[in-house]
Amino acid sequence: MSPVADDFKIINIGNNGWGDYTRNLILLHEMYNGIALQMNNAVGTITAFRGNAGAFNRINIVEINSSSAYNGTLATIRSYDGFADWTLKTCIYNGKKYLALDVPYSAAFHSEGYKFSGWTKSSGENMKSVNYEVNGQPVNTDILSNIQDYTPNMNETHQVNNFLILGNNVGIGTSAPDEKLTVKGKIHTQEVRVDMAGPLVPDYVFADDYKLKSLKEIEDYIKEHKHLPEIPSAKEIQKNGLMLAEMNMSLLKKMEEMTLYMIEMKKENEEIKKEIIILKQQNKKL
Incomplete structure (x- = not known):
């Protein structure tokens, strides 16, 4: 970890430590679990890389905006990937509740590891990689449990003249769009x-x-x-x-x-x- 200014840091999180066929979480910060907290937050970017002459290319980037203080948590992410999606999770690690990121899974792990840059602090673990499955078998069950999906609860607003999406399919309410625009839910419009x-x-x-x-x-x-x-x-x-x-x-x-x-x-x-x-x-x- 290299502090730049106050709580703005550049952190080498490392990789999953096991190699291929490994699923892991990155613990962002402690979150509210019945006891009021001081400010915990992670606002910044995590980049994960793989690639060399003997291994194919992978790049996964996620922009994080999250905080937990007093008795509430706010969080949302925006990610860029070529294989799978980053997702927010909650978990219990060594008896404390954490907001975490589920690393996009592919059999070939991110051999270059994970790097974070941004403003972050935690009253518990901070930017730590923890494995929960290797070769299809659960691991670290004595210290890691109750992994649950976390529903993002922050809005993202764009006030622009034109908002252009140049690419394939866009999904709203779904991570698997099968048309140019796939909406899982109701649409309210005037025309x-x-x-x-x-x-x-x-x-x-x-x-x-x-x-x-x-x-x-x-x-x-x-x-x-x-x-x-x-x-x-x-x-x-x-x-x-x-x-x-x-x-x-x-x-x-x-x-x-x-x-x-x-x-x-x-x-x-x-x-x-x-x-x-x-x-x-x-x-x-x-």
């Missing part, structure tokens, strides 16, 4: 704009050569399949989800077809009215 290719809009329904199914055909289909033609069934939606753009166009098509049915029925009704008038006139003569 959604969807770009559509012209041919996908079903205005072709109004073309003179469009073949409109008869109502008898629709009735037979509904009796057999229990849903409208070209509309996915409840089971299909439950299995595959609902594609909003596709569904909206399908519903628009059904609305346009329904409009044509109504126009046709109105024409038929007008013809029936005319026939009724003629029949009434004939009946009156009789």
